[in-house]
Structure formats: C-alpha cells, structure tokens
Amino acid sequence: MSRNDGAEGDLELWNYFSRRSPRLRRKRAVLVYRVPLSWSGPKLPWKLLHAGLTLAAFILIVLGLVAVFEYHNKQGIANMYSLHSWLGLGAVLLFSCQWAMGFASFLLPWAPTWFRALYKPIHVFFGSAIIPLVVAACISGINEKLFFKLTSTTTPYSQLPAEAWFANILGMLILVFGLLVLFALAMPVWKRPDVNSQDTQEPLLQEDK
Numbered sequence: 066m067s068r069n070d071g072a073e074g075d076l077e078l079w080n081y082f083s084r085r086s087p088r089l090r091r092k093r094a095v096l097v098y099r100v101p102l103s104w105s106g107p108k109l110p111w112k113l114l115h116a117g118l119t120l121a122a123f124i125l126i127v128l129g130l131v132a133v134f135e136y137h138n139k140q141g142i143a144n145m146y147s148l149h150s151w152l153g154l155g156a157v158l159l160f161s162c163q164w165a166m167g168f169a170s171f172l173l174p175w176a177p178t179w180f181r182a183l184y185k186p187i188h189v190f191f192g193s194a195i196i197p198l199v200v201a202a203c204i205s206g207i208n209e210k211l212f213f214k215l216t217s218t219t220t221p222y223s224q225l226p227a228e229a230w231f232a233n234i235l236g237m238l239i240l241v242f243g244l245l246v247l248f249a250l251a252m253p254v255w256k257r258p259d260v261n262s263q264d265t266q267e268p269l270l271q272e273d274k
C-alpha cells in the first residue's frame with residue numbers, strides 16, 4: 066500500500082466516523098427519554114443508556130478527527146481552513162462540554178440538587194442546539210466533497226451528474242432527519258411525564274440506594 070493509499074484510508078475512516086455513525090447515534094441518544102418504554106420503572110438504566118450512547122458517539126468522533134488530521138498532514142493540506150471544519154470542530158467542542166457537564170452534574174454524587182435543577186434546562190437546550198450545528202457541518206462537508214471531486218475532469222457539479230443527485234439527496238435527508246429529531250424534542254406530549262420528579266434531580270449514583 067502506498068503512502069497515499071494510507072491517507073485515503075484515513076479519509077474513508079473520517080467519512081465513516083464523522084458523517085455516519087456518531088451522527089445517528091447522537092440523535093438516537095438524545096431521544097432516549099422520548100421512548101414511552103422509558104417512562105415507567107426506574108430511570109437509572111435510561112440515564113446510563115443516554116450517557117453510554119453519547120460517550121460511544123464521542124469516541125467515534127475523536128477517532129474520526131484523528132483520521133482527518135492525519136490525512137491532512139500526510140497530504141500537506143492545511144488544517145481548519147474551511148467553514149466546514151469550523152462548524153465541525155465547534156460541534157465537537159460543544160458536544161465534549163455537554164458530555165462533561167452532563168457527567169459531572171447528573172452522574173457524580175457531589176453536584177448539589179439546586180445545581181442539577183439549574184443546569185438541567187441548559188443541558189436540554191444545548192443538547193438540541195448541537196443538532197443544527199451538526200447538520201450544518203454535515204451539509205457543508207458534503208458540499209466541499211462535491212466541489213473538490215466533481216471538477217472539469219469528471220462531469221462538473223453544475224451539470225448535475227448522478228453523484229450530485231446522490232449527494233444532494235443525502236444532504237436533504239440529513240436536514241429532514243435533524244428537523245424530525247428537533248421536532249420530537251420540542252413536543253411536550255412526548256416528554257417523560259415525571260420530567261421534574263425528584264429522581265431526575267438526584268445524581269445517578271445515589272439512585273441505586
């Protein structure tokens with residue numbers, strides 16, 4: 066395998082990790098509390114599932130980021146020059162803060178109840194805010210790929226070749242998916258009925274007692 070093949074492999078990894086799996090996992094993860102099955106019985110397993118799925122998404126994002134930085138460095142391409150990379154890194158930083166704050170507030174036992182109650186609406190707001198940021202990063206990434214790959218040596222993008230149809234439809238589907246997730250999060254009837262109950266505000270590690 067040539068050096069360049071390795072770099073292409075890194076880019077494929079980035080495409081897989083960044084554009085597919087974490088995005089879907091993240092959206093499934095934020096909807097965990099909207100599944101009616103989670104409304105009855107103990108909340109602990111659902112909180113652990115929510116934290117676990119978002120952690121899995123975070124690990125895949127980090128692997129994807131390592132792959133894309135390695136690819137850029139091997140190809141001599143500047144890092145972080147595009148709007149897509151700014152949106153993507155912004156989403157990753159926000160996601161990291163969200164996870165760290167969620168973990169420290171809702172999982173560890175030392176966060177006081179008043180703090181958890183204060184932080185919860187902020188957590189829910191930023192959990193939703195990450196979604197449009199991720200959608201924007203995905204769509205700008207797809208656009209970049211179209212501009213870079215569909216040049217004059219292939220059928221140009223402006224002539225709407227089959228690849229452009231595929232990528233445009235993919236972008237539209239990502240947008241619709243993001244809007245559906247935001248809609249599901251905004252619907253009060255799909256909230257867990259005891260959303261402000263005492264056990265929501267108790268740290269996870271105390272719920273077992």
Ligand code: HEM
Pocket residue numbers: 095096097098099112113115116119159160161163164165167168171172185188189191192193195250256257260265269
């Ligand atoms: C980056 C990672 C995370 C994202 C994007 C995220 C996103 C969200 C969203 C959108 C909601 C609102 C769900 C709804 O209204 O149905 C939520 C609620 C919540 N999250 Fe997270 N979250 C993350 C990490 C965590 C972590 C690590 C914990 C720690 C256990 C946590 C604990 C909670 C709790 C306790 C709620 C409130 C559930 C309820 O309504 O009773 N989150 N999160």
